[in-house]
Amino acid sequence: MIFSYIPILAVDVLGSFAMIIISTISLHKAKMLREKHPANVVYLYLMWIGSGFTIFAFSRSFGHILKQLLILSSNNEIWHIIGPYSGTINTVSFMLVGLITLFFKQSWNMNRKIINSRKALEKTHLKLVHLNQNLEQQVIERTEMLTTSEHKCRRIFEQSLDTILVTDCQWKIIEINPAGIPMTGYTKEEMVTGEMHIKMLFDDGREWERIQGHINAHEFILNEETAFVRPNGETLLVMITCGVDYGAFGCAKTYHFIIKDINEKKMMEKQMAQAEKLAALGELSAGVAHEINNPLGIILGYTQLLLKQESENSPTNHDDLKIIEKHVHACRNVVSDLLTFSRKNSMDDGRVNLNQVVDDVVKFLINHPDLRQIEMNLNLWPDQPLFVTGNEQELRQVMINLMINAGYALEKRGTITITTTQNNHNQVLIAVKDNGPGISQENMEKIFNPFFTTKPVGKGTGLGLSVSYGIISNHGGDITVESSPGKGTIFTIVLPSAGEDGDRI
């Protein structure tokens, strides 16, 4: 049966060329895919199978083209020789493609495992990155908190008005805050760099041993009062609290002390006790004075009556009565002073210009026998009159007492300076300063006591300062004294100001 050969020839030859071309560009595409993802095993497989198809296409197509050429050129014998080789190559190329294809599933599984592993790795990596970022954030936050806390603690340490002191386990000072420098009197270098023993601060070594024993036994000490000594020998009373810190993060054991200066507090307590004592004495004196005042009046009255009846011709009785009258007057003066001290006498209060009072007193005393040769310096507040509410007579008496005392202390030679000022607390101050020998520490505590005097017997009653104290206290003020032996004395009166209009503020 005869058929047209053209279709077979055309399809065979053109198909062979097409196979060669398409398989070649397929292999190129597979190579591009492979280059895109070198780690992808599936794309490696596609490149392998593409290579297999290309080998197959080339061997088969060349075989077919050669066959057609040989047949058409009547060289069938040659094709019969070449044909088996071409067929064998084709067979091998089928086998190759088949073998490669059979590996596809394994390739795919391997690729999936690799992808899964990579995903797991990426997930772990992301977790690690997140953890790392979180860790950094946490570190930043903790560092900020630590810095804030450290700053706060540092401020407490630096700004504390009480002394905060740290020693090592050998009781050597390793840290002290700024408040501790003026309190102890040592420099920071002497204490910290010089590894000073805390015992050096104590006035009495046995007191330190007692406190140390208590700390060793109980690991703390609370509000213990003791005395410190400064390098210049000055002592001060302190209150100590101490705790043990066993440290953290490998730090050594340390002792933390909080030391409070109670010197002023103790002084105030003493002054208050003194004030209470004076108040009690005042009450007692007032009672006694009141009881004595009337009999003294009777004695004086009868004495003066007898004096009138006695003639000048009986000098013995007259002289005796005069002596009695004189001593009764002396007694009445004492009683009057006592009553003034306790303010039992009544006088009207009003607006008093202190500058005027001081000026009057100075003018009055300038011719006093004890003050005649003494230089008087008067520094009156220049801006305005210093008004207080009170009894002018009593205040005048206070000024007289202070100035006479100063004159006595100066022993007729020296300077008395009187200064009047006003402070920001609406208080008026009068300072009476002398450059005399000063008051001994022993007498300082007694000067406001009634009947205490350093004058010879008969020269003073010992009531001047106590009366002055009572008057100033009754005016809502205070009177203080500062004195050092050999450097003079300053008495300072502080009174509430009444303002310019005379009303107490």
Add this chain to the structure above:
Amino acid sequence: MKQTVLQYLALSFTAFVGTLIPDLAHATQMHSGSEGIIVHQLGHLFFLLSMVTLILTINGQGLDRERGWRLIQYSALFFILWNLVALAVHFLDNQVAAVDVTTLSVWKIRIDPANNSRTLANFYYILKLDHLLCVPAIAFFYRGLSTLLAEEEG
């Protein structure tokens, strides 16, 4: 896997070299003349089965959802059809000698079926146009790869 592939390639290469230098294998079994066509047919069959495996594997892995792999599946399908055609042609032509083909000229060809069946002659003539299957097969493979590459680049 690379090592395994290399082992197979080495084996195939040895077989190929053996066919280039044919000689009597005195110490081994003698082989009849039809052995070559049977091996070739087995090659086609192996190719066909590998293409079936490829289609099933692509389905099994769910890759057929991607257009590129679907095109590769079509390629495998056309290769299966081409292998069937090739198997049939080789069977009729070389194994059972059911047809005798003579090229008369560029224009004419004579096909003589053994049983003078016109149908067999026509069937054989159509089977000889096998490039109509293998060219689309390789074209689908190309399109599949192009699509996969485009998806990777996109």
